[in-house]
Amino acid sequence: MQRRAVAVYVALFLVVGTAAGVLIATAETPEITFDDPDFELSEGDSFEVDGQEYTVADITETEAEDDVGDVEIERSGQLEWEAVVEQSETWANESVVELDDGEWRVHIEGEDPTAFTLVEVLDxxxxxxxxxxxxxxxxxxxxxxYVVVTDEDGESRLVPADDYFPAPEERSYSAGDSLEYDGHSVTVDAVTEDGVTLVWEGPETSTMDVDQEERITLGDTDFIAYFPDGETMVLSSDFEAYEAQLAEIDRLDQQAEGIWRVLIISVLSSLLVIAAAFVPSRY
Structure with missing residues (x-):
């Protein structure tokens, strides 16, 4: 009679454990999805946010094994854009710069200068x-x-170099003046004893590395970045839908942990009941 009762309890625990095992085996963690994302992009695609154009420069997918041997897939991407920013360059005093297809020496005089002179370097x-x-x-x-000059009669004479070569051209500029340099219209921002600072506005390429499920800001807009596969980048500003999906995934994970506990308890209970059945009775 005792063993019959044990068999019933063991069968009951096994049924519960089997049901828990089936649920664990068939359960799948849902993936993040966006029904109507702001942008669904591939590598090389361009898009515009707040008047600024961006390009998906790269999307990568890598596989790596974790500590227990499971394969983890990591996805990431990179955005690239050009923006007009203030750029600057400093010319040191007595340095030589290239301007108008020629070379010019920067000359600054005085202890508290407000101007400088470009002196042509003669070739x-x-x-x-x-x-x-x-x-x-x-x-x-x-x-x-001296320069050795030969006249029509074949006679050579020495001409002082300062008399032979033309006087170099000089150009003077003050703070606030503009000039053309390296294809840009630049402005003299500051003049000191050590050098001259020029400023101008020009395009500059910027990049942003984007990781899986990273929150990024483009212009004045925040997005969540998601890579459903190794070829697609999704940008969505619907954080409410994203947070709701995270909460649902967390709830399912907690349920899965509970089912695992049921399975473990069922197996241990079955073993305990079986062991108890073989304990000799004192009556």
């Missing part, structure tokens, strides 16, 4: 090579530099 070699009457290089006599 003396080019000037000498273009003059058939002059030697292609200068000579030095008694510490002075």
């Amino acid at each position: 003396r070699d080019a000037i000498l090579s273009e003059d058939p009457a002059a030697d292609n290089e200068t000579v030095e006599r008694d510490g002075e530099e």
